[in-house]
Amino acid sequence: MNRRERRATAARQSGRTSPAALCQAGFAHLRSGRIAEAELCCQRALTLDEQHSDALHLLGVLCFHAQQPDAAVEWIGRAVQQAPKAEYLLSLATVLERQDRLEDAWQHYSRALSLKPDDAGLWNHIGDLLWQLGRMDEAARHLQQALKLNPHYWEAAHNCGMLLLELGRHAEAVECFDIAERLNRASAALHQMRAVCLSALNRFDEAEADYERSIALDPSLAETHNNLGLLHWRFGRLEQAFACFDRALALRPDFHAVLNNKAVVLLHLQMLDEAFAALHRSLAAAPDDAQTLFYLATLQLLTGDFERGWAAREARWRLPSVGLVDRGFSQPLWRGDRPLEGKTILLHSDEGLGDAIQFARYVPMVAALGARVILEVEPPIQQLLGGIEGVEQYIGRSSTPAFDLHCPLGTLPLAFATRLDTIPLAQGYIPAPPATRVKTWQDRLGPRDRFRVGLVWAGNPDHKNDHNRSMPLRTLAPLLDCDVQFVSLQKGVRDQDRAFLADHHDIVDLTQHLTDFSETAALISCLDLVISVDTSVAHLAGALRAPIWTLVPFNPDWRWLLERDDSPWYRSMRLFRQTTRGDWASVVDEVRVALEGQLSARRSRLVEPSPTPSAAPVPAAATA
The missing domain is CATH 3.40.50 (Rossmann fold)
Structure with missing residues (x-):
């Protein structure tokens, strides 16, 4: 028995025990695990003063230890009413949090924080609670304040980094992970998470180093091998990528995310049988995984299996990465399964x-x-x-x-x-633009004395496949020697292309007038041909029945199928495909040869003499 407990015992024995002394002794007993003695002190204190706040608090804490949370809330709540001390508020908030009454718990933690504004641990705890409540920005502010109050607080630095990573605030997350790493250099998981942020910031060399450090600290983390494999894949290091995926699968054979990633790499290499096998293995591990179903749909549609592909593609609604928003309509979704007459x-x-x-x-x-x-x-x-x-x-x-x-x-x-x-209406389905609008574009372009070709060389830079489907304008330079009037249809010219376009006045650029796709349609109607990478303009030209040559990467979007130079979606489209991953030069050479062929045929038609009508036969003289 320590000195405080001996004093409390002496006070009781002398008959001079106060409620405060009894509560002090009761908490001492509680901390030492002597629950019965603590309860006795509490009862005696309440006998002396039934509204004594420390005694009410102690009784609530004892109820909590006895797994009577409702009673604990009642007694501690009464203590708070008597004296809203930080200690009581924290106890009440703790009980409410254990009951999953997080909103109520937050309110009491916040009141306690107003009494203890310099408590870094409390800022950290409330930040974690707000995170659970989905109030992410508030949570981040609380965690950052905890770190500000205590710059050596590893848990706050780690928690703040994880939350900022979830919020996509990668640069701030790296700063937090840097602090955490200085406080604990042996955390493999921390190096892995910092690498994820560094990769998102395009700091790939640092990300690779962090992944390697994480693996050195703990080679059993399958997630790290997977992430490093994705980094190798990004830079075309296929052998290393597959090795990383295989190491991850050796650790977790049913790791369906890794199987999906491996299938995607196989698909990009057009190793289709192997990609199908990986996806079916992934489905065996997670039969309803939306990402796996979506990848499988892509592969099915790419290979012409539309019957199964369309159905599996509906999994896209469950994929946050695709960016689709469920509109939450109360009206039914129509999938061809009910009559539409009069609806x-x-x-x-x-x-x-x-x-x-x-x-x-x-x-x-x-x-x-x-x-x-x-x-x-x-x-x-x-x-x-x-x-x-x-x-x-x-x-x-x-x-x-x-x-x-x-x-x-x-x-x-x-x-x-x-x-x-x-496939319906492959011959075109968008009405021809109004003649007045087409006339306006004809006037802008001037006399039509040469073959006119529209050019699109890049799509939306935010598209996840943009690095495969777009090209720099200078890649099309071999075409510019052809006897053609080239017309830019490219909206949003990138910095790397702006100078090249300005130096090549043989490319007519009137795109400032392209205010919407109706204007683009009218301009296309003034052209003889459109040459485009896989963008919305290619779809527009096909839907207008305009001649369109579409330049397709080695791993094409599903709608362009495989090993064919036509499209069942658009009769007026011709496809020019990469035969080697990333090789646009050979595609442009093929386009140039085809374009020269078009020009030669056009010149032949222009110079070919019109057939001379033969003299009408003179009728024979009538004979008698």
């Missing part, structure tokens, strides 16, 4: 502009089933697609019309059970 259906864009143009071909088919069609697409293509047959109203996302059913445009191929041989 109003909202058809809404769910992916990119090119996807919306591609799948807008189904709008007349929906209208033909007796539906009134409302079409909701992004502003740049509203006017363009609003002219498609069957559209009764076209709107933007901010409008709230009344409708009975809805269907995303990307789900329409599934609704109509589209097969490779039943």
Whole structure:
């Protein structure tokens, strides 16, 4: 028995014990595990003063230890009413947190924090609680304040780094992980998380070093091998990438995310059988995994298995990485499974502009089933697609019309059970632009004395596959010697291309007038040919029935299929494919040869003399 406990015992024995002394002795007994003695002290204190706040608090704490949380809340709550001390507020908040009453717990922790504003541990704990409540920005501020109060607080630095990583604030997260790493250099998980942030910041050499350090500290973390494999894959180090994936799978054979990554690499190499095998193995480990189903759908559609591909592709709605937003409509989703006669259906864009143009071909088919069609697409293509047959109203996302059913445009191929041989309206479906608008573009372009070719060399830089599908403008330089009037259709010229474009006046650039896709359609109508990488302009030209040559990377988007130079989606399209990953030069050479062939045929038609009509035969003289 320590000195404090001996004094309390002496006070009780002398009959001079106060409630405060009894509570002090009770907490001493509690800390030493003597629960019965603590309860006795508490009862005696409350007998002397039934409203004594320390005694009420002690009784609440004893109830909590006895796994009576409701009673604990009641007694500690009474103590708070008597005297809202930080100690009582923290006890009450702790009990509420254990009951998963997180919002109530937060309120009491916050009151305690107002009494103890310099308590770094309390700032850290509240930050963690706010994180659980989904109040991420507030949580980050609390964790940062904990670290400010105590710059050597490893837990706060680690927690703050993890939260900032989740928020995508990678540079700030790295700063926190740097602090944590200085305080504990032996954490493999910390090096792994910092590497993730560094990779997101394009600091790839540092990321690779951190992954390697993490593996050296703990080679049993399959996630680290997987992430390092992805980094190797990004830079084309295929042998190292596969080795990393295989090490991860040796540690966790059913690690479906690694199997998915391996399948994607195999797909990019067009090792299709192996990619299918990896995905089926992944599905065996996680049968309803949305990412696996989406990858499988991509592979099925790429190989022409539309029947299974469309169905599996619906998994895209469960993928945050795809960026689709479930609109939460109360009206039913239409998938071709119910009559449309007399119904109003909202058809809404769910992916990119090119996807919306591609799948807008189904709008007349929906209208033909007796539906009134409302079409909701992004502003740049509203006017363009609003002219498609069957559209009764076209709107933007901010409008709230009344409708009975809805269907995303990307789900329409599934609704109509589209097969490779039943793709509708491949001959074109967007109405020709108004003659007045085309005339305006003809006037801008001037006399039509040469073959006119539109050029698009890059897509949206934010697209996840942009590094594969886009090219620098200078890559097309071999085409510029052809006797052609080239016309830029490229919106959003990148810095690396701006100087080249300015130095080549033989490329007409009137793109400042391309305010939406209706204007682009009118300009395309003034051209003889469009040459484009895989962008929305390629879809637009195909939907207009305009001649379009599309330049496709070695690993193509699913819609361009494999090993063919035509597209079943657009009859006027010709495909030029990379035969080696990343090799655009040979594709451009092939395009140049084809373009020279077009020009030669055109010149032959222009110089070929018109056939001279032969003299009419003189009728023979009538004989008697």
